[in-house]
Amino acid sequence: MTALVAVLTVVSLLNLLLTVGLLRKVREQADRLAEVEAGVPPMLPDGVEIGDFATVTLDGEPLTRADLTGEVYVGFFNWNCEVCHDRLPQFIAEAERRSDPRQVLAVVRGTPELAVEMTSRLDPVARVVVEEKRGPVQVAFHLYATPAFCVLNPDHTIRASGYEPGLAAARP
Numbered sequence: 001m002t003a004l005v006a007v008l009t010v011v012s013l014l015n016l017l018l019t020v021g022l023l024r025k026v027r028e029q030a031d032r033l034a035e036v037e038a039g040v041p042p043m044l045p046d047g048v049e050i051g052d053f054a055t056v057t058l059d060g061e062p063l064t065r066a067d068l069t070g071e072v073y074v075g076f077f078n079w080n081c082e083v084c085h086d087r088l089p090q091f092i093a094e095a096e097r098r099s100d101p102r103q104v105l106a107v108v109r110g111t112p113e114l115a116v117e118m119t120s121r122l123d124p125v126a127r128v129v130v131e132e133k134r135g136p137v138q139v140a141f142h143l144y145a146t147p148a149f150c151v152l153n154p155d156h157t158i159r160a161s162g163y164e165p166g167l168a169a170a171r172p
Contacts, residue, residue: 042148043141049157051140058128072103072152076143079110079118084147090165095125107137
């Protein structure tokens, strides 16, 4: 009985240490996000033209900068980012307000297998691209951090951008 109590005590202490470590990591991530939101833009500044890119959507459709016609609402996510998952419903709600899913682009950092939960929610409302870190679309927008959102003008310049889905969509 004493051995069992000793084992349970050790397991409980290890669990406590792991929990404290995870809480510290979450706090560091929240602090980093606050720093980013305070001053560093998530991508190219407003008024700047995005670069060229060539990629393929999740549906197998080729996609280039030239395919982004009209005003396009763009969101960048990371499959394993808690804040990205938190902002996903806002992005989807804004995307649903648009009449054509082809005017919405969602870029998910990761692999199709890892990002399946996120892409399955985005697929009905947007063209979805899944790419590894520093993929062609991320490079074209000079993406700094996720989640990030912007409205792209018909001339491929960024009209508005930010870390909040509504911020980028609402600005004139």
